[in-house]
Amino acid sequence: RKMATLSVCQPQLGGxxxxxxxxxxxxxxxxxxxxxxxxxxxxxxxxICGVVFKDGIVLGADTxxxxxxxxxxxxxxxxxxxxxxxxxxxxxxxxxxEMTTQIISSNLELHSLSTxxxxxxxxxxxxxxxxxxxxxGHIGAALVLGGVDCNGPHLYSxxxxxSTDKLPYVTMGSGSLAAMAVFEDRYKQDMEEEDAKRxxxxxxxxxxxxxxxxxxxxxxxxxxxxRVDYLRPHDMANKKGVRTGNxxxxxxxxxxxxxxxxxxxxxxxxxxxxxxxxx
Amino acid sequence: MCRKTxxxxxxxxxxxxxxxxxxxxxxxxxxxxxxxKDSVPxxxxxxxxxxxxxxxxxxxxxxxxxxxxxxxxxLELSEKNFQLNQDKMNFSNLRNIQGLHAPLKLQMEYRAxxxxxxLPFLQSSHLALDTLKGNDESISFEDILNDPAQSEMMGEPHxxxxxxxGMM
Numbered sequence: 541r542k543m544a545t546l547s548v549c550q551p552q553l554g555g556x557x558x559x560x561x562x563x564x565x566x567x568x569x570x571x572x573x574x575x576x577x578x579x580x581x582x583x584x585x586x587x588i589c590g591v592v593f594k595d596g597i598v599l600g601a602d603t604x605x606x607x608x609x610x611x612x613x614x615x616x617x618x619x620x621x622x623x624x625x626x627x628x629x630x631x632x633x634x635x636x637x638e639m640t641t642q643i644i645s646s647n648l649e650l651h652s653l654s655t656x657x658x659x660x661x662x663x664x665x666x667x668x669x670x671x672x673x674x675x676x677g678h679i680g681a682a683l684v685l686g687g688v689d690c691n692g693p694h695l696y697s698x699x700x701x702x703s704t705d706k707l708p709y710v711t712m713g714s715g716s717l718a719a720m721a722v723f724e725d726r727y728k729q730d731m732e733e734e735d736a737k738r739x740x741x742x743x744x745x746x747x748x749x750x751x752x753x754x755x756x757x758x759x760x761x762x763x764x765x766x767r768v769d770y771l772r773p774h775d776m777a778n779k780k781g782v783r784t785g786n787x788x789x790x791x792x793x794x795x796x797x798x799x800x801x802x803x804x805x806x807x808x809x810x811x812x813x814x815x816x817x818x819x
Numbered sequence: 820m821c822r823k824t825x826x827x828x829x830x831x832x833x834x835x836x837x838x839x840x841x842x843x844x845x846x847x848x849x850x851x852x853x854x855x856k857d858s859v860p861x862x863x864x865x866x867x868x869x870x871x872x873x874x875x876x877x878x879x880x881x882x883x884x885x886x887x888x889x890x891x892x893x894l895e896l897s898e899k900n901f902q903l904n905q906d907k908m909n910f911s912n913l914r915n916i917q918g919l920h921a922p923l924k925l926q927m928e929y930r931a932x933x934x935x936x937x938l939p940f941l942q943s944s945h946l947a948l949d950t951l952k953g954n955d956e957s958i959s960f961e962d963i964l965n966d967p968a969q970s971e972m973m974g975e976p977h978x979x980x981x982x983x984x985g986m987m
Contacts (some may be wrong), residue, residue, distance in 0.1 A: 550972045552965070552967040552972075553961070553962040553963055553965075553967065554960075554961040554962060554963075554964060554965050554966055554967055555898070555959075555960045555964055556894070556898060556963075556964060556965070557965050558890075558891050558892040558894070558895040561891035561892040561895075562891040565891070614858070639963075643958055643959065643960075643963070647957050647958055647959075648960045650956045650957060650958070651956065651957075654956055671959075674901065675894060676893065676894060678893070678894060685896075817976060
């Protein structure tokens, strides 16, 4: 269906509409010819990671959102709620991760109402993977999905094209290599909760300090059977410093030489009353 | 391999709960390669041929070969046929698992439910069709983006009805 049709014969359908793609391509070509830039999407060049410990899952994320070379949000929340026992960290295009996790969360809620059971992590994984594969990677959402269900703790990493991995520890985002280095060095099976939290905190800190796309604070989410601790912020690794000097002058710094007060005579020219229509 | 066709008891128009859940379970499963032959062939965006085999300028406007042959986005073609392909794959899976009667019964019910709608230029809720397909228990981009109820253009009522009745 083209916008140029003289008469609309068939009713419109919902969902994605590709009507403006050609126009956008032409506009982009024109704009680059002039030397300007098309506005870019806000990404979360990120460090996100997750680890399975003895009783559950620890998910961690930094809090910086970037738009090209500029920090768009110094404290954005990258750990999204999927269901009471499942949380998901998102890297990639911020809008895509946000909308994808919200859609899957709604679908899981409807599904769990219809089955009257607590949702499983494998269900969320399959829903996400099928949706991302359907859109062939155009939805730029790289996710770390973790939760505890009736079968124990599970951790998945989901790539934008739809492939998933089920692993004991995963990292995603631009700072994933830095975080993975920390995991590879210190991960042990069946850790205690405090050790797991410290490990994830150190992994995210490695990503924050060694990757330009990650920064600000460290958020943690600890999921165990029956309890979720959403620690935001768990660690403010990059506190903004306090200024040591002050350029403001104190009152009375400048001495007063003379002072004269001139009164302005204002006369009333016209007085009107406008009634409001309060009927 | 000859397949016996099961005779269905007369008067049973609605599927049992277990059949419904099994059908929902078979939805969205990956089909085997042999079932790809059932999917809708991707013909591309061929020229819009009207009644006499020529370009229908009144309805689809002036034509341009460049606009017609290449899709404007990589996903355009696959999204246009996505629901059809899913349905075909699920029906062929169902036929292989349960026999010919299963997709036939389902398709008959879909066809009956699809006829419950208002005139084409008005918004119909498609409640029966959505319940049968299971769309009442899921939310996807079709429900969020580009809601037809919020569309800025309205179809011209007479032309849409004539198009639907095949008069035009």
